Amino acid sequence: MELFEELEIALAREEVWAMLVDAEILSQCITGCETVERISETEYTLLLGTSIGPVRARFTGTIELTDLNPPESYTMLGSGKGGVVGFAKGSAKIRLQDRTVAGKTGTLLSCTLAVSVGGKLAQIGSRLVDVAARKLTTDFLSRFVALAEK
């Protein structure tokens, strides 16, 4: 499953970038994220409670930021294990471009997301993964914008 989203933020690219590598901010934007822990410059572990269709799960996951190219782009690799419900893997390629927003220098953020799931999640929820991933992404982006423009 792949999906593409883009949106404008009324904040300069460098500032957006700073937020994108801030674990605290990221955790506030992920629906159901309970804790985030930074284990290295580019790696985080997190605990996430979510539901995909009828399957409810708490994932323990890792996020790794790769291909870092500040303040322009990176790839966020995520993988989560939900015990007996299975696992999810995904990557989000984030790209920032200058864009005039409301007459000021702002940023265009684009995000390409790829997700795959396994175990019970695939067995029961595979048709619903798209929906869940889309929701997670749009939630993420709207909260991110809200925080950025606060």
Next chain:
Amino acid sequence: MSIDITLTVNGREINTEVSPETTLVQLLREHLLLTGTHVGCDTSQCGACTVHLDGRAVKSCTVLAVQADGSEVTTIEGIAVAGGLHPMQAAFHQCHGLQCGFCTAGMIMSAIDLVTREDDLDEATIRKGLAGNICRCTGYHNIVKAVQMAAGQMEGRGHE
């Protein structure tokens, strides 16, 4: 945490404590040992667990026991009429509407509900009405015949 509930099951008043996540089918099968109601799936799709809750067919795997608080529940064990079988039970027997018997309780409970609700029961209506109950054994042919037979008899006696 336990919650106190009171309900009527097959005409008998039951007062019991259940944990909040207990489903109605668990209450019936495990607490009350009414094992005639079966569980055939975990996505609310096979209908093996069908019982009547306040006169309507429900899938008891999808109803919490606490939701049945104050209600009247009827299971397969409770439909026989004094001195004999319910016409739907008898019709399933007469028409060979069961093989392994695992779907049968749910099928009979759904069928009674269907006959009670629908006036004009042609074959297509019966087949649609039973689409929430899976039977792997009979191919439904004789189940449809049984429902037709029982519908005739239930009409004679008035809907219960």
Next chain:
Amino acid sequence: MSETEISTIGRSVLRKEDHRFITGNGRFTDDINLPGQTYAVFVRSPLPHAEVRAVDTSEAEAAAGVVAVLTGADLAQDELGGLPCGWMITSKDGSEMKQPLHPVMAVDKVNYLGEPVAIVIAETLLEARNAAETVQVDYRELDAVVGADKAQSALQIHAEAPANTCYEWELGEREATEAAFEQASHITSLDLHNNRLIPNAIEPRAAIADYQPGTEELTLYTTSQNPHLARLILAAFVQIAPEHKLRVVSPDVGGGFGSKIMVYSEETATAWACMRIGRPVKWCADRSEAFLADAHGRDHFSHVELALDDEGTFLGLRVKTIANMGAYLSSFASSVPTYLYGTLLAGQYKTPAIYVEVDAVFTNTAPVDAYRGAGRPEASFLIERITTMAAREMDIDPAELRRRNFIQPEDFPYQTPVALEYDTGNYGVSLDKALEMSGYAEFSARQQQSVSSGKLRGIGISCYIEACGIAPSQVAGSLGAGVGLWESGEIRVNPTGNVTVLTGSHSHGQGHETTFAQLVAARFGIPIDDVQVVHGDTARLDFGMGTYGSRSIAVGGSALSVAADKIITKGCKIAAHLMETEAENIDFDQGEFKVSSSNLSKTFQEVAFAAYVPHDYPLDELEPGLTEKAFYDPANFTYPAGCHICEVEIDPDTGCVEIVNFTAVDDFGRIINPMIVEGQVHGGLAQGIGQALLENCVYDDTGQLLTGSYMDYCMPRADDLPSFNVDLTETPCTHNPLGVKGCGEAGAIGSPPAVINAITHAIGIPHMDMPATAEKVWRAIQEKRGA
């Protein structure tokens, strides 16, 4: 007719077993509760193929209510064996099939999605579930081998099976077949995939085990189609407990369709765990587990070619099949695409030369084994599809082409080129009757009507044959199977004259308690209510082979018939003694032992009573008691056959297929209870039509199961199916005492090709793989219109 009346064979006696099910008094495995029982939940692999580097159970062990957490390593420590496959197959090159160890729970590698890795036992189900979530398994993911067609060039799964090949088997004459193809004036060929199915008995598998340390006796209540075989495998191969201290009980079982023949990991682990912890352990699969871990069915890729002369006479048939075994060899798996498939490729026809090659391959999918029909639906689909295709290509009516090639009544016994010898049959009669019932001659008028209302209409024929009553030991042995399947029956005439019948067959919906009672009651001339049929308990009957392969009546019924003969023989001796004459002078008829040419007689009940009150018995000639037992090993398979005709109407705008008529005319030999036989046919048809139109097991290309619930695996429901037109013809089986053949699988064997023949006819295309879903049909129609 009431059940208390004296029954006769051939009447639709209502079922004795019904009452408990319609009143909610059935006793299925999950209905059994034992004092002090614990609950088991399995930790299953979320990956189809991976190394298991570590299993950390510490958190689970400490969790609330947990009694024990056991892993594959614990099993290994107890030196338990793997789960065996009983049917040996020898490859073309003379080598034995590869049988990699099938561990009860994975130790260092998982090979299919859902493979059990650990068993968690707790005081409540909820506690067991919660704890199972905390078991940490460290996997190193490997590429998964998913499609059978690509398995031979994919990553090797088992060290002992290069190219993931279990065996490369052949049957028939290669050279004669090649020669036939050289003579041919017409060759029809087809590539097909026989879709993968998930059996889905509505009762999920379950087990509850109980161990008595005092007597060291282990009792396993489980959803088995063959409890004795389960006991044998658990005792002799897995070595959980010795056979004489192990009791396996199959109480009421909610459908099997093949999927409950096998001895599985979960039941085995449950029994073993019970001995380890010294308390009863209960496990009941939820539906999701059934999807993952019940043995699946079918999944063949085949290439088939039929050679004909210009009259349409079959000259030769050539088949190459790749059969998916899944990750391990399940109990019967190897026999399905060989002994139950290759041997059936003659169908109802006099094809003089047949050659079949079957490669069985391992993949990272659930084990594949027998599912209703097992091998025979695959054979019949291929033969009946290619026959119809050939007829259409040669512009011969498909019914006519079949008729031209039928084995004729005077040809029996008929030796096919693929090992079997058919004893009897009359295929033309079934075809004629089915043509008549389906209004075949008037089809074009109906088609016109459909066309004028914007619909497509098609009709399809299938003339199937199957080999049932599995399995004559000598025939199976000569094929190299290493096993054979007889059946046992025991009749106990109690002192009061009623009768307890014990059979090694097992009923999980088939109605043995009625049919077998009818059989025995009729023989003894006693009321059917005086006969109680007992089955499914190793403690009550010495041994038995269970029920599958439409074998119960032909093999189990025949055993009872032989036992009944013995009872009558002994009864005659007792009666002779009572009436002071010789046994030769006694005739037994309608429940009475009569002295010929006199009016002296004794009733069955009087003789029974005398057997247990042996006053002045000649004890050196006559033992007291009236119990007899028989083991019956059939001389041959039985060969039910018939003709199914399907007529469909298709809405070209939606691709929705409606079956407007389905006719099945089957020859099952003699019939004991027509109502039960028809019921078996209906159920089989529903599964066959389900395969043809709806059902499909799909793994994605990483090996994740996408059809893992009733939301995605499309089961036939009441509104997907029509009512059926079912009738019978009768050529009695020549080699068993009852003349019966078996009826359990015919519906699932004959119907899929009839449905696809009808759909391809309606659309005007040569072939469509199953399931013919609305989407696929719609696309085919669009493509056809575009072309």
